[in-house]
Amino acid sequence: MRKVSFPYMGTSYIPFKNLLEAFGNEVVVPPKPTEETISLGTKFAPEFACYPFKIVLGTYVQCLEAGANTLVSSGGVGPCRAGLYTTLQEKILKDLGYEFEMITLEPPGRHFKDLLQSIKKLINAPLTLKDYISITRFVWKQLVLLDKVERLSHKIRPLEIKKGEATRVYKKCVELIASAEKYRDLPEIERECELLYDGIQKRDSDPIKIGIVGEIYVLLEPSSNLEIEEMLGELGVYVERSMFLSQYTIYNAVLDLFHMAGERNVKKTAAPYFKEMCGGHGRESVGNAILFAKRGFDGVIQLSPFTCIPEIVAKSILPKVCKEHGIGFLTISLDEQTGKEGLRTRLEAFVDLLMAKRNQTKSFTVKPQIAKEMA
């Protein structure tokens, strides 16, 4: 029997586990990345590989040790090193003596046949068309719901009166969603989550708003970005991320199949500054920064793994973009540091700067669009 495991990224393990189980596989749920994961990753990875590579490699070692015999990962195209990752990781792990099969899910638009063959390997139960529909419906709804409760936590954390409550509620919501067994459980859980968030005592204020752009892994996995969203929320900042897993899946799995460009709006917005795709999410970082500015955000933070080329390209363009659009900009390069103080210092100073700017321009009352979104 296949014992399948996969990289850990945010809460995506919940729907992915359900999907693979419904397909008749045993699933080894990857552990949340910890210092142990990072130690394993840095031990076996090439020194110059980026942080996401090391975390994912460390996770694989932990999953294989826990008995997995199949690893599933997404592939990639374009100049970002991520496209090479699964191959390189497979080689490293096999050199270490692990026996397993690596299944790479390539983008459907360019490698449709490969993708079908890969998926076929993962289907180990007799399923009817009706089964497929109900599985997809359940897993998709779960994914969408997970993104929803996360967005709510970003929205409510800066307003909470008792520190840490939004984080506590968010964790509870994730548990509730993970406990669902079928589609019909989910509407009730959704209502319960909304009630939990409603129960948090909130102050009435117009928080500083910061948009986060950057490379997907460090954006989506909090343990790789020192829980920056939580840290900002506790400084009283409303945080919005440019990327969520459900939307990413639509762009890269569904739209790609029909050769439609996802995030067309983002790419078009970036065009005056950034015409070519440079791999990874470099162009999207620039486009999203502009979109945040147009929606009245106070600042943009770019997260990039140390040495990530696409983000280095974006980093050289973003200061100009943000200056022209009149919003603050801070770039943060992430690697295996686990000390949070350096980051906290920069974030505090950045928030101070944005506050001072707001007080100076006194224009913060006229941000109708955001006010509407927050309501």
Add this chain to the structure above:
Amino acid sequence: MAHYLGVDVGSVSTNLVLIDEDENVIESIYIRTQGNPIRAVQEGMKILASRNKGAWEVKGVGATGSGRNLAGVIVGADVIKNEITAHAVASLREVPDVQTVLEIGGQDSKIIILRDGVVTDFAMNTVCAAGTGSFLDQQANRLNIPIEEFGNYALRSKNPVRIAGRCAVFAESDMVHKQQLGHRPEDIIRGLCEALVRNYLNNIAKGKEIRPRIVFQGGVAANAGMKAAFEDALGQEIYIPKHYNVMGALGAALLAKDAKVSNTSFKGFGISDINFTADSFECSGCPNHCEVVNIKMEGKVIARWGDRCNKWKVVDSTVA
């Protein structure tokens, strides 16, 4: 008369500044942290206590620097602020028309850009130690020249030697090689200052618009060679404020004054006699194995940090 205290606990130095109601600096103290911030803060407080003739009524305390939370707990701070904001506040107070602050301390360096008295941009070094005070210190040691003399040596140079500045390892090996070729120490030192300035401008100050007035502060501003190298590279006059080496503490004191707290949490100058200790343990609650630190006052835990999940968070949440 009301007084305000600022404490800046950095990796290399711990500074204390006392200002009066009119923001005059009454006392300023500079102590080497030497890896023991608790002792450094206590020693500073002891010096202050010995100079206190009972005339000071401390109405507010600010803490800053990388050890600000620790300092805040020990001294009883009303305001705990990051060092970037503190440095900017102090700079504005000393030089109201400042537009650029170059700050080089023991283990970090930063640039702060201000326009119309408001911080509009900043950067702090993240990548390397080449270009900070500790590196200069180490090189002075290696050449057997007292760090206080280092700057004057640089000024005597007529033919600066080119030293690689991008990385501390490159810089040091370059220096050794040039030294073995027979270059004079002053030319090497001047070359090193130029390399550090080049590295600073290309790395931290990259893409920032450096407009006058330019203020140079932090411990390294004492080095005349560095000031000269900055002036050469920027073609502009560099201003060094009077209290250049305690600007963080001064900023913290000013922030404490601005905060207008009615009841200060200041623990008094007597804290140098209280027994503060710190110990740590490894939490085994999850695979993160966080190193949790206990800060104890007379054996009682008053603060705790280091845990990622906040499960050990203590007690008196009003302090940290």
